[in-house]
Amino acid sequence: MKMTPFLLLLALAAGCKKGGNNGGGGNTPALPRISIEDLTQAEGNGGSNNFNFRVTLSEAASGPVTVYYTTNGGTGVATEDFTSVTNGSLTFAAGEREKLLAVPVVADDAREGDDVFTVTLSSPSGATLSRATATATIQNDDTRIPFTNAGYDAPTSYPGYSxxxxxxxxxxxxxxxxxxxxxxxxxxxxxxxxxxxxxxxxxxxxxxxxxxxxxxxxxxxxxxxxxxxxxxxxxxxxxxxxxxxxxxxxxxxxxxxxxxxxxxxxxxxxxxxxxxxxxxxxxxxxxxxxxxxxxxxxxxxxxxxxxxxxxxxxxxxxxxxxxxxxxxxxxxxxxxxxxxxxxxxxxxxxxxxxxxxxxxxxxxxxxxxxxxxxxxxxxxxxxxxxxxxxxxxxxxxxx
Ligand SMILES: [Ca+2]
Ligand SMILES: [Ca+2]
Ligand SMILES: [Ca+2]
Ligand SMILES: [Ca+2]
The missing domain is CATH 2.60.120.200 (Jelly Rolls)
Incomplete structure (x- = not known):
């Protein structure tokens, strides 16, 4: 349907009514909702590799938004596979809708399985939590098995035997x-x-x-x-x-x-x-x-x-x-x-x-x-x- 100016006005008015909460009725503005996305990435090599989780607001906020985050191990183990963080914080400036939350992953050359860990958001200010937990999958990208030659070694001869x-x-x-x-x-x-x-x-x-x-x-x-x-x-x-x-x-x-x-x-x-x-x-x-x-x-x-x-x-x-x-x-x-x-x-x-x-x-x-x-x-x-x-x-x- 082609919108006439009259219909357009009606539509705008309706939209205004639906979305606007600041009409003096005592309602507070809806807070933006925070979500963190899952991440699947190769482990990498060379020591350390940041896993950058995408954290978004459902809409821009008029002031700063802060949220805290904590990592949790799964098959991926803190220190061995990633750097653990407890109560790290992430702040969106007013108007900002997207931030990257970086967790350093240990990027070694040892073969492993695909390991997982999680990042959980908490205690937001200026926003509410929508999707609070993200799962990171560290994909194995190594072929070498980690071992040394250490351990017992047998004699190379025994009396009476060849x-x-x-x-x-x-x-x-x-x-x-x-x-x-x-x-x-x-x-x-x-x-x-x-x-x-x-x-x-x-x-x-x-x-x-x-x-x-x-x-x-x-x-x-x-x-x-x-x-x-x-x-x-x-x-x-x-x-x-x-x-x-x-x-x-x-x-x-x-x-x-x-x-x-x-x-x-x-x-x-x-x-x-x-x-x-x-x-x-x-x-x-x-x-x-x-x-x-x-x-x-x-x-x-x-x-x-x-x-x-x-x-x-x-x-x-x-x-x-x-x-x-x-x-x-x-x-x-x-x-x-x-x-x-x-x-x-x-x-x-x-x-x-x-x-x-x-x-x-x-x-x-x-x-x-x-x-x-x-x-x-x-x-x-x-x-x-x-x-x-x-x-x-x-x-x-x-x-
Ligand atoms: Ca690893
Ligand atoms: Ca690797
Ligand atoms: Ca590895
Ligand atoms: Ca051998």
Whole structure:
């Protein structure tokens, strides 16, 4: 409709009536409303990077407007990931409608997940709060895993033994002469790998890569192959098998509820039948809610469930996530011993399995994997930080 001057006047009058509160009726002018917007941005590199939150007024104010703000950590942690602020203040000059609220973010070169923190506005003067809390997502923009070589290192020889095989993982790729990736979620034959595990194993560089002379198996939260987590699993089945000897593996382990790294062995030939009749040797397992304890275990028995001999080793101080440790078995006919950093913590002998068969005097192959969730560790919860990684420096086998 084309507005005649008369209609225009009516429209203006109506608008005036609707919006005007200063007609002497005792109403106070409506205050502008303050809103803060969410922000998603790459973390950045080079030390520090300002995250600039856009804060706006619904309309210009005739005088200054001040509002206070406080940061709160989420998966992003104060000091580690951003500079925390408590009761910082932001002032709009009269007539100003938009300000940027800067929070410095730590811009390092270490790989992390996408982390979040929040900024909450409070105690405004000259305005009211409309949208008071903004969520910032710090997007990971790094590929390097943060670790040093610190930790225990094993001797390079043992009396009566010679080195028969090793992999130092110093190259840029997995040596396919010895190793195979086992990808997937175990389906259709053994979905969840028999333990209700939640991960999908892949051989993508996201889940398995090499850095600083170490093999890295990385578990992360992502939707892939119908699962919500990905990770990696490698094994030497059909390529490199062992019977007896000392096996040393130097590794730094992940942590957190539902995180389950394992260095273990299964029989190359199921001489005594399917699992557990032909045995399983767990050289090292850790459940991430006990980051200072590893387990050495034998599984055996007639099935379907296994009999087991399992013992744990607890570090005198710190966790297996803090630095490298060396996990070992010394395996002889009718006897297996487990060590951490050269400290013997468990011995299992043929006599210990009682009336059961001792299936361990046979050829076994190696498996390295990092599981997420499952019957033993339980599932990750809100306290679990991802990604997590198991870093392996070397494996050495002496006979
Ligand atoms: Ca960070
Ligand atoms: Ca960065
Ligand atoms: Ca980073
Ligand atoms: Ca190495």
């Amino acid at each position: 080195l028969v095989w090793s992999d130092d993982f110093n190259g840029p790729a997995l040596n396919s002469t010895f190793w195979t990736n086992e990808n997937g979620d175990g389906c259709p034959n053994i979905c969840g790998w028999g333990n209700n595990e939640l991960e999908y194993y892949t051989d993508r560089p996201d889940n398995l890569f090499f850095q600083d002379g170490k093999l890295v198996i990385l578990a992360q939260k992502e939707s892939y192959g119908g699962k919500q987590y990905t990770s990696s699993k490698i094994l030497t089945r059909g390529k490199k098998t062992f019977k007896y000897g000392r096996i040393d593996i130097r590794a730094k382990l992940p942590k957190g509820k539902g995180i389950w790294p394992a260095l273990w062995l299964l029989p190359q030939n199921n001489v005594f039948g399917g699992w557990p009749r032909s045995g399983e040797i767990d050289l090292m397992e850790l459940v991430g809610h006990e980051p200072n304890k590893v387990y050495g275990t034998l599984h055996f028995g007639p099935g379907p469930g296994s009999q087991q001999i399992s013992r744990g080793y607890t570090l005198p101080s710190g966790t297996f996530h803090d630095e490298f440790h060396v996990f070992s078995v010394e395996w002889k006919q009718d006897e297996i011993k487990w060590f951490v950093d050269g400290n013997l913590f468990s011995t299992a002998r043929k006599a210990d399995v009682g009336v059961n068969n001792w299936p361990f005097n046979e050829e076994f192959y190696l498996i390295f994997n990092l599981a997420v969730g499952g019957n033993w560790p339980g599932n990750p919860d809100a306290s679990t930080y991802l990604p997590q990684w198991m870093v392996v420096d070397y494996i050495r086998v002496y006979q």
